[in-house]
Amino acid sequence: SAVISQKPSRDICQRGTSLTIQCQVDSQVTMMFWYRQQPGQSLTLIATANQGSEATYESGFVIDKFPISRPNLTFSTLTVSNMSPEDSSIYLCSVVPRGTEAFFGQGTRLTVV
Amino acid sequence: GQNIDQPTEMTATEGAIVQINCTYQTSGFNGLFWYQQHAGEAPTFLSYNVLDGLEEKGRFSSFLSRSKGYSYLLLKELQMKDSASYLCAVRERAAGNKLTFGGGTRVLVKP
Numbered sequence: 001s002a003v004i005s006q007k008p009s010r011d012i013c014q015r016g017t018s019l020t021i022q023c024q025v026d027s028q029v030t031m032m033f034w035y036r037q038q039p040g041q042s043l044t045l046i047a048t049a050n051q052g053s054e055a056t057y058e059s060g061f062v063i064d065k066f067p068i069s070r071p072n073l074t075f076s077t078l079t080v081s082n083m084s085p086e087d088s089s090i091y092l093c094s095v096v097p098r099g100t101e102a103f104f105g106q107g108t109r110l111t112v113v
Numbered sequence: 114g115q116n117i118d119q120p121t122e123m124t125a126t127e128g129a130i131v132q133i134n135c136t137y138q139t140s141g142f143n144g145l146f147w148y149q150q151h152a153g154e155a156p157t158f159l160s161y162n163v164l165d166g167l168e169e170k171g172r173f174s175s176f177l178s179r180s181k182g183y184s185y186l187l188l189k190e191l192q193m194k195d196s197a198s199y200l201c202a203v204r205e206r207a208a209g210n211k212l213t214f215g216g217g218t219r220v221l222v223k224p
Contacts, residue, residue: 033211042200042217043156092155096210101146102202104155 002027002097006105013083013112020079021108023093028073033094033102034066043092049076083112117215119201124221125191133186133218135201143206147175147186150198150217159186159199188220196222 003026013019023032031050035043046066047057055068069077080087093105116138125131137145144163148156160168162177162184174187188195198219202212 031210042198043202043214045211045213048211094212100144100161101158102210102212103158107155109153 002029002095002103004093004095004103004105006093006108008108009106010109011111013110015084015112017083018079018081019083019110020077021091021093022077023075023105025074025095025097027097029095029097030073031096032070032076033096034068034076034078035092035094037090037092037107039089046078046091049078080110083110085112088112117201117203117213119199119215119218121216122219122221124223125188127191127193127222127224129191131188131191131220133188133199133201133220135184135186135215137182137184137201137203137215139182139203139205139213141206142179142203144204145175145177145184146202146204146212147173147184148200148202150200152197156200191222193222193224196220 005024007022031048033048034046036046037043045058046061047055049055049068049070051070051073065081067079088111091108094102096102119135146161147159149159150156160175162175167176172189177184198217200217201215204212
């Protein structure tokens with residue numbers, strides 16, 4: 001299994017500002033995944049964070065809006081930039097340490113006012 | 114790309130059985146997962162199927178037919194605490210280990 005510490009657990013932010021979410025894993029993993037879950041909806045993959053290279057973004061998500069860092073094999077950050085109310089969502093990081101099941105952080109509930 | 118469909122909502126009675134269907138279209142199928150998610154919490158892993166057939170784990174079972182692009186999650190002896198969203202997710206061989214999720218099925222268990 002993998003234990004992921006994600007923070008902050010929640011935040012209320014002013015529009016136009018940025019928030020950085022951190023995920024720390026208790027083991028080394030090659031890839032970390034960042035998801036968004038909008039109210040009442042399922043998970044949508046934002047990007048895959050690889051150590052030592054740029055993140056790979058899914059259609060509809062761009063690096064300028066969601067810059068990602070992956071400085072080592074146990075840590076990653078996702079920044080939500082220039083926030084608007086439409087960015088209010090739950091953001092989750094995930095890892096797949098053994099190539100089977102995915103483990104998730106506890107999520108960051110973001111409200112933009 | 115992938116297209117994953119599951120019902121939006123289901124209601125069942127405590128002690129009964131509910132079956133949640135999931136259909137998918139994908140190239141390079143490499144596993145199907147079911148997750149449970151209670152409101153305000155992160156998803157938790159329930160089951161994993163990569164070969165055809167039934168996987169049983171306590172009150173929960175999951176079935177896969179790769180030729181039909183079809184899976185179901187069976188919840189038996191329903192309890193009130195089973196009220197949650199159930200997410201079907203598919204992994205593609207060419208896409209590393211990322212998962213693509215269906216829209217989720219909200220199950221409401223009534224007394």
